[in-house]
Amino acid sequence: MARKKEYNEAVVVEKAMNLFWRNGYETTSMQMLEKEMGINKFSIYASFGNKHGLFLESLKSYKTKVNSIFETFKNSNNGVEDIKTFFYNSVKVCTKKGNQKGCLYTNTYYEFSEKQDKQINEQMTAFMNNLKELFIEKLRLDSNKDEETIVKQANYLVLAKHGLAAATRVNTQKEIEDYIEMTFKNL
Secondary structure, X not given: OOOOOXXXXXXXXXXXXXXXXXXXXXXXXXXXXXXXXXXOHHHHHHHHOOHHHHHHHHHHHHHHHHHHHHHHHHOOOOOHHHHHHHHHHHHHHHHOOOOOOOOHHHHHHHHHOXXXXXXXXXXXXXXXXXXXXXXXXXXXXXXXXXXXXXXXXXXXXHHHHHHHHHHHHHOOHHHHHHHHHHHHHOO
């Protein structure tokens, strides 16, 4: 007979997510995960297979955490102004109590860019492609822009969003706000 879990899986995944968010995948050890999650490694292996499986669950948890920002952005129809609001809203996620600095997806994108991890790379590629498509959709609301300009600006905005995610780890609120304002002044 299988033993009953004595922990809430969603709660321990969120704790693991915060640890990965703070330290990255490689730097996070099983011992750190055990301590942070409050469960032993046998429970981690039983529930998630291994550290990699737990990391994939952590990415899903993060996606759920930021989903409301993306839904608001997706359902808006004010073009460039919506993209700017999205930038500000994504910064707010990092300032909420209990959240880490930066963006877990961007951090993971950087950490895994050179690795041959098909599952992680597929998730990161899908996330970045979705973000770029949302930027393109909002930029198309300006009928004065041709398609080539729209694609170039979408590429610019994806890179600016990466920079913003990195900036939230080390820069002041004023510097971040100036960065966002200058990004959109240049569109």
